[in-house]
Amino acid sequence: MNHTEKGSKAYLFSVVLVAVIGGLLFGYDTAVISGAEKGLQAFFMGASDFAYTDAVHGITSSSALIGCIVGSAVSGFLASHYGRKRTLFVAGILFLVAALGTYDPEFLFFEHGKPTFPLLVAFNIYRIIGGIGVGLASAICPMYIAEIAPSNIRGTLVSWNQFAIISGQLIVYIVNFLILGDNVNPAVKAVEGVNQILNPGEAAWTIETGWRLMFLSAGVPAAVFSLLVLLVPETPRYLAMSGKDEKALQVLVRINGFSKAKEILADIKSTAEEKTERLFTYGWLVIFVGIMLSVFQQAVGINAVLYFAPRIFETMGMGSPMVQTVFMGIVNLLFTLLAVFTVEKLGRRPLLIAGSIGMAVGAFGVAVCNLVSGIPPVLPVVSIMIYSASFMFSWGPICWVLISEIFPNTIRGAAVAIAVAFQWIFNFIVSSTFLPLYNMSAGDMGDKFGHMFAYSLYGVICVLAAVFVWKLVPETKGKTLEDMSNLWKKKK
Template sequence: MNYPQNGSKTYLFSIVLVAVLGGLLFGYDTAVISGAEKGLQAFFLGAKDFVYTDTIHGITSSSALLGCIIGSAISGFFASYFGRKRSLAIAGVFFFLSALGSYCPEFLFYEYGAPSASLLVAFNIYRILGGIGVGLASAICPMYIAEVAPSNMRGTLVSWNQFAIIFGQLVVYFVNFLILGDHTQPVIEKISETIYQVHGSSDEWTIRTGWRYMFGSEAFVAGIFTVLVCLVPESPRYLALMGKDEKALGVLSHINGYEKAKEILRQIKETTEVKSEKLFSFGVMVIFVGVMLSVFQQAVGINAVLYYAPRIFESMGMSDPMMNTVYMGIVNITFTLVAVFTVEKLGRKPLLIWGSIGMAVGAMGVALSNLVDGVAPIVPVLSIMVYSASFMFSWGPICWVLIAEIFPNTIRSAAVAIAVAFQWIFNFIVSSSFVPMYNMTLGDMGDRFGHMFAYALYGVICIIAAWFVYTLVPETKGKTLEDMTNLWRNRSGK
């Protein structure tokens, strides 16, 4: 076999570009609910056979996260037995089917436009199906990129996956905004502690049709991704694990050049003497660190803000909450680029620590704005922007970088699956608990108490996260994936 003597960055960037489309779908699928959830709530408030409560709406808005937990939990099995490439193609199929099913959950079995308890179950099944795709993509996309990328570019390229996630969220904010057009979100009135009704002046099109278009729009991107992922090569490290050294050398040569590829393959083979090892072969600490990175990424509360952004801005007195959501998306994109272009210069730990501090400041700013009377709406809005921007240059991309590179080669698939599963478990906990917590009332403060309490809690967690990174997380800048294998082997004394 003739191997390329010189590596091609164009080849590398093209396959990474396809992989990060999975990240874009990740962002699109998880954020589409932000524009659709009010119309969806109004639609199911019209059901005759059950009462659609605040709690049910919180679970429905977060149901995709149950699929994310399932998808991430099985991602290790899929990545190990089907390979990284085929697993991403399977994720693409799940995205596609979920988009169409969420658009028309009545398909084949129910009367169109007639809300009912069984239709709600069908809708949630389709959302869970998409969540399985997100769970697979969230674990395998950064893993795939890390395994094809040279060590000096790995942090930057994996960070592009987070950029794609945030870009996908921004795209869906725009798409939702354009779909809504001249229509308005429904007006929902609270008639008791947990019961709501739709005001008679609400836009009927938004209730019956608008949310469907928002969910269905994802099918176009999902179809493109599924086709393109079939054209990229398999991860060279997975090929080496499977004993397909010639194919691995071919992919590495196209990326790094033949001589460098031989050296990389030799290092890979030295750390993959067996296809897999027991999960705790390198000690408990490496698994603990990976899991806690995932837990903190969600426990700081960012996805509660992203999923319910229009509702939050509306409660702050903003006249056009959907447009403010778009502005926040632009801020998020901008600060994600900060991480992309600094992660290999500044390192992973400094970005995480400073991001945690910035998030704490922003979250406490929102909390104090609700504690003190007469604060102008712009103050909590700017605090939200600081909070979100700080996440985007730190925990957003850097957590994925570390999860993709921190684990030894022989346990990576299983360890990443466990870490990402914990991420989605805490995502679900935070997202499903946010609306009830945000709407808590107390005495004269009314629901401002819930607003204050939620962000004060997130601010405290941000401070704890900074301490965790400072004390326990190793710096991985400039290290090969094989270096990480040796680091944890030395720490475990094996």
């Protein structure tokens, strides 16, 4: 062993870089539906054995989230029994299988290009498989980074995971835009209560091929991640809690230097074995806070915007929907960087509260724009950008930072799994109900009532999120993961 007194930042950053590719895949796989969903909808509308309604399309567009719930729910068991590294490798393989399966769901069992209900089921099974990978990555990537990073830069490094998630979303927006090229998305409109494709000939390529290529594109980063994750070490906390102190010390020395590594290892060992304490050892409040952080991160409605961005921009009548979506992705990326560079200076709580207020302003702004007629399209677009940007410097990255660090070592695997499972449950609820809610009609307002109601609801939830953080969420800036045990024992 190299008993150096100075760890290698290059080694730390290279390891973290591999882990954040899992975050990039997370963002890529969840947002790929934004460009593909119209072609997918038109394809299955051609089925003769069932009616492909808005409700069915909402569930199909969100079906990956069912897998996310499953993946996050089992992540704690897999991470505790098989390690963080092996679990990330499994996630990468699931991403790859899903990319290939959604490209060609007819493989082996169905006639190519013929939409049927059994084919829809097969497509959704592949999406759920990919969702399991997303669920595993969403829980384990920030946990992996938090457990390998020094406490003084842990928040920043975990925030890079959210930066990677948003990067994945921006990359897939651009990839979808390039795949679509000069082709057009199908225009779907309800005529006498029945959805119809208004431009089937013009959009034929997108309906037959375009959406498939968009899903297939996720296979490239999935394959890269699966190979690279084999090269990174297991986290020192998992190694120490599995009785592999020497291997844990080797990793810690490479990152922190020998003296600091010995000190950290002693702290880890002093918090006991991961499998020896029950979930509520530190009381119910820590579990409740972790769950509600996840609930609020999704209940504010952000993923309804991210998943259906082109459709939303189209209804606002503001230029090319795909171009506006790419622009929104760039804005999201820039504001995520704001969190990365301020989380250790300003702390977690101030960013969450400020972001909640900004999101509320943006959401209520969109609602008002739909209530008042004659408003220029640029105003609701700006409101959407404010709403989205506010999420990106607050609830997007900071929720993951807190979930990865607020739980004591002894319950972290199980507690993170529960918290992240709730995140995906509410993601599915919000995403699957958005289209019916958004298209809801009432009186003279028509479907503008649905637009107004949806964003008013999200605005109210944003206000409640700010109150929750102010009253219940502790500040964890500068604290070690081992400090969490004492923090929650005092609140018990």
